Amino acid sequence: MLKIFNTITRSKEKFISIKKNIVNMYVCGVTVYNFCHIGHGRTFVTFDIVYRYFRHIGYKTMYIRNITDIDDKIINLAIKNNESISVFTNRMIKNMHRDFSSLNILSPDEEPKVTENIDAIIKIIKKLLKNNYAYIQNNGDVIFSVDSDIHYGKLSNQFLKNLQLGKRIKIDKNKKNPLDFVLWKKVSSSEKYYWNSPWGKGRPGWHIECTAISSLKLGNLLDIHGGGIDLLFPHHENERAQFSCFKKKHKINYWMHSGMVILNNKKMSKSLDNFILLKDLLSKYDGESIRYFLISTHYRKPLNYSEENIKKSSISLRRLYFSLKNTTINKNFCSFPNKYQISFEEAMQDDFNTPKALLILHSLSKKINIFKNENKLEKVEKFSNLLRNLGKVLGILYSVPEEFLQRNIKIKEEKEINSLIKKRNIARKLKNWPVSDKIRKKLFKLGIILEDNKLSTTWRKK
Helix, strand or coil, X not given: CCEEEECCCCEEEECCCCECCXXXXXXXXXXXXXXXXXXXXXXXXXXHHHHHHHHHCCCXXXXXXXXXCCCHHHHHHHHHCCCCHHHHHHHHXXXXXXXXXXXXXXXXCECCEHHHCHHHXXXXXXXXXXXXXXXXXXXXXXXXXXXXXXXXXXXXXXXXXXXXXXXXXXXXCCCCCCCCEEXXXXXXXXXXXXXXXXXXXXXXXXXXXXHHHHHHHHCCEEEEEEEEHHHHHHHHHHHHHHHHHHCCCCEEEEEEEECCEXXXXXXXXXXXXXXXXXXXXXXXXXXXXXXXXXXXXXXXXXXXXXXXXXXXXXXXXXXXXXXXXXXXXXXXXCCCCCHHHHHXXXXXXXXXXXXXXXXXXXXXXXXXXXXXXCCCHHHHHHHHHHXXXXXXXXXXXXXXXXXXXXXXXXXXXXXXXXHHHHHHHHHHHCCCHHHHHHHHHHHHHCCEEEEECCXXXXXXXX
């Protein structure tokens, strides 16, 4: 029985899909004004695993992840770079896809852009105005009235009277309530980027974008709405308020939020200028080791970033790959009932407990090594394919083991290693054991472990 922690009830709840064996999931995507950082990596790896697991247990999925490709930051940076909005955002989207692909994040079923859904946004704003859930400010902006939603604050567990208004953003005295937010921003006649609307030339506000796109793509009923915990308030709270006013029959059954990434005891975010870009991290570490690190802590808990922790993750991943070394991939493999599969699925059923699931994979890996030592080849093949299949659920163990174990070796170093192995093989053939042992020790100092068999010698990094 799958249980998911539901943010709105602040408890784990049994998952029951709205439609039998079908899951609709919407996750707030990236605002593409900069390269993606490790916080993005954590959020989208989290929901990638949710997506993978539902498919693993037999659900059909519809996963929507939007792209915000218009806002003030995007416009300002495009102007600064002397390029059009589309050229700028397409370049940033390409970079985003490259980074996500390196982390083995699957593409969602649809990835709609805000600029492609302006008509849907305008349609909802019209209805909100018509039913007095919104009003037009003196400057021409269309504003949502939070007082029109009697349950405002329910999702984020905020008590409005306790909110520290004006702490981050200057209070706008023209609003009926300082928490009221923009649905449509009117622009001046001199601005270049705008859309025509019943309220004049302008652009949509941030919060209305996801409301419109998720409603358009998934209808009134959503199984899961997700995103990073930093979006809980005000973004998701404002989304929920709009939904409740726009469509009375609208329902989101489960709200899911991934936790913060912590760096030097502070949350990592672009707004604090305290972040690490994925592209920079990927230049130093392989994407699979980074992904392993991102899932090594439960998705709802804070994740403490350090290069030491990534190195530890890489070592742990290498242990799994070592047990798969020299094993056969059976594409027609069917999983079989056993304690490892059962324990793995029990861990995942408990609100996607990936740290516990990884422990199960390591137990399975140790069992494979035992079978190898006992020369039980049939069991080695059976259990190694099980390890690969369970790894796929977490988005890991998709590389060729021999190649993964030799990664991060420079071409020059690789040539030197192969040259030394060749000399050692000649020495072994001549039974010159002192020379053979000397070369082995030299390679060991370089961080290389040799493995001899009757036919050849292979190597891996320590």
